Amino acid sequence: MKKIVFVLLTLISMSACKESGPNNGKLNIVTTTTIITDLLNHIGGDQLNIQGLMGSGVDPHLYKASAGDVTKLANADLIFYGGLHLEGKLVDVFEKMESQNITTIAVSDALEKSTLIGSEYFASNYDPHIWFDVHNWELITSFVVQKLSEADPENAEFYKENGTTYLEELKVLDAEIKGIINTLPKEKRILVTAHDAFNYFGQAYGFEVVGLQGLSTATEAGVQDVQNLSNFIIEKQIKAIFVESSVPRRTIEALQAAVNSKNHQVEIGGTLYSDALGNAGTAEGTYIGMFKYNVNTIVNALR
Known part of the structure; x- marks a missing residue:
């Protein structure tokens, strides 16, 4: 630097x-x-x-x-x-x-x-x-x-x-976002992602948000972090967890493996856009399109 x-x-x-x-x-x-x-x-x-x-x-x-x-x-x-x-x-x-x-x-x-x-x-x-x-x-x-x-x-x-x-x-x-979210029962509004990028989303739209890594992706998730979060997923009976487009999949895949090893099945619900938009020329390549895509992906996977 x-x-x-x-x-x-x-x-x-x-x-x-x-x-x-x-x-x-x-x-x-x-x-x-x-x-x-x-x-x-x-x-x-x-x-x-x-x-x-x-x-x-x-x-x-x-x-x-x-x-x-x-x-x-x-x-x-x-x-x-x-x-x-x-x-x-x-x-x-x-x-x-x-x-x-x-x-x-x-x-x-x-x-x-x-x-x-x-x-x-x-x-x-x-x-x-x-x-x-x-x-x-x-x-x-x-x-x-x-x-x-x-x-x-x-x-x-x-x-x-x-x-x-x-x-x-x-x-x-x-x-529009609020209308989509209102179709998801409140007890299912728990969002587990690769890192803590969605806290403002959770605060604004009524989700409990848990990230495997910290606010910065420079913070590595340790074995204990994975085990603690896997226990939380099982306790809350969470159906799906999410990868992010700007974060390597391996952290969430490790979390999924830890959950599945404890006889609870959790799916990867899709890829969310967190720190970057999608490809230029696509709907997800705009802020509005990205937000709609994320909300639909989250709600469909957790419903």
Whole structure:
């Protein structure tokens, strides 16, 4: 990481006049996760040059900046990232960039600290998976509209109109999610996943959520963790557990094997999108499509 920071600062300092990306007069925006990239595309559309660092299925907790990323970051007008140590290995880079007059914006700054879920086991003391409460994403949408309007006042009305349209879509999504979840009996609303990415989802939509790993996938699950969780699954008679698209299957498969070895059958209910969206061009490649897919997968498997 120190090497990446050094390369970044050297690259920036060598360019007194920063070369822009596409030379078309539009703001150059760099985003980290696919979820944030999707949001900027909805609000900014073709009025922005948007480059995302991470692709489908990429784990932001473990992501390391490449040489190409360093160039994108150095040429950005604005950088939007999750914050709360979601992009753990990029934190040093973002902190250094502010001193180089490159604006970095953590979308988590849109939320009051009192509304965040704390954790004594994670470096930031807050759960960074804030997008799994649609209300949080509504607040973040308005925040991003504000930041873009401040940076590009000529197109402020465009951003505000797109933001308003997207907020309406999010309200429809929230209602649809609640309707689907209401078909699942409350006693079956226990979600077991690879890591603790769904706590905001559980808090917002009435699920008990248990992750095999901690909030960051950098935290390894031990043998005792697997045994304890397998006992919990048997005690609660849970029908299905879930893998995640950005986390290796082996941890959940080990959990399934531990449960099955104790004469209780538990199925892998499907793959959920947690820290990254699905492939571009698919429904799951958007925030709204991802959320609908996840909820349908969870409810169908646990029903």
